[in-house]
Amino acid sequence: MADNEQVDENESPGAAPDARAERRAARLAREIGAFAKAHGGAEGQVAYLGQRGARIVLVGEDGGWGDLVAPTYAVAEQAVRKAGITVHEDFDGAFAGKVRTGPYEWTRMAGIQLGGPTGG
Numbered sequence: 001m002a003d004n005e006q007v008d009e010n011e012s013p014g015a016a017p018d019a020r021a022e023r024r025a026a027r028l029a030r031e032i033g034a035f036a037k038a039h040g041g042a043e044g045q046v047a048y049l050g051q052r053g054a055r056i057v058l059v060g061e062d063g064g065w066g067d068l069v070a071p072t073y074a075v076a077e078q079a080v081r082k083a084g085i086t087v088h089e090d091f092d093g094a095f096a097g098k099v100r101t102g103p104y105e106w107t108r109m110a111g112i113q114l115g116g117p118t119g120g
Contacts, residue, residue, distance in 0.1 A: 021071075021072070021074070021075050021078070022078075024070065024071060024075050024079075025070075025075045025078035025079045025082060026079075026082065028056065028068055028070055028075070028076070028079035028083075029078075029079045029080075029082035029083040031068055032044070032056065032058060032068070032079060032080065032083035032085060033083050035058050035060065035066055036058075036060065036083065036085060038060070038064075039060020039061055039062045039064045040060060040061035040062050041060065041061040041085075042058050042059065042060050042061070042085050043058070043059050043085055043086040043087070043088060043095065043098070044056055044057060044058045044059070044080050044085050044086070044087050044088070045057045045087065045088045045089075045090065045091045045095065046073065046076045046077060046080060046087060047091070048073050049069070052069070053069055053070050053071045053072050053073070053075070053076070054069070054070045054072065054073040054075070054076035054077075055067055055068070055069055055070075055076075056068045056069070056070060056076050056079065056080060057091060058085075059095065059098050059099055062100070063098060063099060063100025064100065065099045065100075
């Protein structure tokens with residue numbers, strides 16, 4: 001092995017990196033599909049997180065929302081394609097307007113300012 005070759009300790013010997021990425025994308029696609037089923041359909045947006053990968057933000061037809069993190073932007077794109085959801089370029093006003101938040105989110109976002117949990 002060359003000194004500059006990177007090894008992923010979690011990867012099984014002989015497993016091709018493309019096969020591993022395919023499995024991750026398939027797993028994420030199943031999770032996206034489950035979210036869509038539970039929320040009457042879903043739309044999403046993929047955001048680059050740098051070395052951490054990519055965030056897949058999901059918004060259900062009922063306004064429920066959630067997110068998943070993929071190891072790479074390419075895996076995230078593959079997952080949303082496999083899941084067959086509509087993907088938005090940006091989390092713009094029209095898309096963000098579909099999100100429905102409840103008291104929990106408002107107190108978590110507001111924190112001490114509105115007497116919500118302090119996070120400690």
